[in-house]
Amino acid sequence: MDPQAKKTVLRQVTYGLYAVTAAYGGERGVFTANWLSQASFDPPMMMLSVERESSTLPLIRGSGCFALCPLASHQRELAGALGRPKARAGDKYAALNLPIVETASGCPALADALGYAVCRVETEVEAGDSVVFLAEVIEAAVLQAGEPLGMREAGFRHAG
């Protein structure tokens, strides 16, 4: 395989930017995600790829839940800050003073996002250096009006 062609074609895939949140055993995590998509209409399901070294991964596994929070077009800087690893950034909720919505399922959602969809994990699948969750949307709320943040428009790149 031509690695440069592989990289170019995989970078032709269009992504948005999202905060993904989870909490378990008194710990809370949040990271910037782009590798996700809806997977089913009925029931509504999402698929989400999470890097194996993500500090939020054990929180998703432990709680069986995550919240998908689409970021707004003006939140490029927030997307960058949420993308820093917890090992360096510490508790990002505290460090960034992030207002939270406590959802019915106990998963925190970002109050500044456009909205949130709480997803309950149904299946976890190995996928190379990552793990893919297939999860049913069990709770959702619209938090504000606005346009979603696109990855290309934000000038970010995480594909290839």
Next chain:
Amino acid sequence: MDPQAKKTVLRQVTYGLYAVTAAYGGERGVFTANWLSQASFDPPMMMLSVERESSTLPLIRGSGCFALCPLASHQRELAGALGRPKARAGDKYAALNLPIVETASGCPALADALGYAVCRVETEVEAGDSVVFLAEVIEAAVLQAGEPLGMREAGFRHAG
């Protein structure tokens, strides 16, 4: 769950538009896809959701392969035409006179797309009304320069 909020939030997810192709046992299929994402860097893997009633589904299952072909920003009309079910549209390759690249793996790719990535299925997972494939990218080529077709810009909607 508030079904309107669920719909609104799931429509805040950003998608591109792609042709997905497969061939098996003398049959060839192609459809317009948007529910897909990269799933791993190493090895490079994609995740793709396919509706259970898709006529291309048995071709992906039979051959264990599909090609992801990102459409270009000027191919909105092609995206619409490729989205018609085969039961009504017939062989879309013939009906739309689609030029093909024969890839090394035997999967046809659209010569008019920006490029293609041939993906070999590793895992198939149930996901509600659809099936999710986790597949390794084994072959890729850039076919032309151009910007990818975004779903929002195209005015299409297939989420919620």
